[in-house]
Amino acid sequence: AQSVTQLGSHVSVSEGALVLLRCNYSSSVPPYLFWYVQYPNQGLQLLLKYTTGATLVKGINGFEAEFKKSETSFHLTKPSAHMSDAAEYFCAVSDLGTNAGKSTFGDGTTLTVKP
Amino acid sequence: NAGVTQTPKFRVLKTGQSMTLLCAQDMNHEYMYWYRQDPGMGLRLIHYSVGEGTTAKGEVPDGYNVSRLKKQNFLLGLESAAPSQTSVYFCASRPMSSYEQYFGPGTRLTVT
Numbered sequence A: 001a002q003s004v005t006q007l008g009s010h011v012s013v014s015e016g017a018l019v020l021l022r023c024n025y026s027s028s029v030p031p032y033l034f035w036y037v038q039y040p041n042q043g044l045q046l047l048l049k050y051t052t053g054a055t056l057v058k059g060i061n062g063f064e065a066e067f068k069k070s071e072t073s074f075h076l077t078k079p080s081a082h083m084s085d086a087a088e089y090f091c092a093v094s095d096l097g098t099n100a101g102k103s104t105f106g107d108g109t110t111l112t113v114k115p
Numbered sequence B: 001n002a003g004v005t006q007t008p009k010f011r012v013l014k015t016g017q018s019m020t021l022l023c024a025q026d027m028n029h030e031y032m033y034w035y036r037q038d039p040g041m042g043l044r045l046i047h048y049s050v051g052e053g054t055t056a057k058g059e060v061p062d063g064y065n066v067s068r069l070k071k072q073n074f075l076l077g078l079e080s081a082a083p084s085q086t087s088v089y090f091c092a093s094r095p096m097s098s099y100e101q102y103f104g105p106g107t108r109l110t111v112t
Helices: none
Strands: A003-007 A010-014 A020-024 A031-038 A042-048 A056-058 A064-067 A073-078 A085-094 A102-107 A109-114 B004-007 B011-012 B019-025 B030-036 B043-049 B052-059 B064-066 B073-076 B085-093 B107-111
Touching: A003 A085, A003 A102, A010 A020, A010 B011, A020 A031, A020 A085, A020 A109, A020 B004, A031 A064, A042 A056, A042 A064, A042 A073, A042 A109, A064 B043, A073 A085, B004 B064, B019 B030, B019 B085, B030 B073, B043 B073
Parallel strands: A010 A109, B011 B107
Antiparallel strands: A003 A020, A020 A073, A031 A042, A031 A085, A056 A064, A064 A073, A085 A102, A085 A109, B004 B019, B019 B073, B030 B043, B030 B085, B043 B052, B064 B073, B085 B107
8 A cells, every 4th residue: 555654744944945845655556746735725736746767857846856765755845935825735655556546645734934 | 737635625514513624636637646644744645547448555544535437637535524524634646557556635624
């Protein structure tokens, strides 16, 4: 069975500071990994994804994440936080070719950006 | 191209009442999913469908039923609402060729 753990349900940073949101996963097969962002009162939007190939993936709004198989991690980073980055972020894992491609989501991390 | 839409956006039910939530997608996606989102619990899969006419149970299916009579629509029914079903419900879809999901804006349901 696959699972996702997001360390820290709330993260607070100052505007211009580094953003680091942590995600660890478990999967019995090579995973597809995703980060989604949810702004207040909206649905989730895809931020970035890792499928195969390059382990450092870039997404929208200046975010990037690195797949580290040895650490079973997929942490999300952004060099300089902006006020508009305040949202809830979800890490997700999908097993390939099984279970109808269902994704398992972490519990989410709420990012607060202080001026 | 509207993507994934959900109807209604808000609803208040009394315990024991029934209702149906409608999800529609115009992207010709094969797979569709219903989730509920509760504070601190992320998204939990209720039911899903791998194609028209097929449905399957997810992680938390009790108290819900679904139907997918048309490829573009996925209905979620509550037969007898309970306060524990107060939640925000999200529908999502994806194509066969990709594992990323496209989400609707959500339905906020309160059961009193």
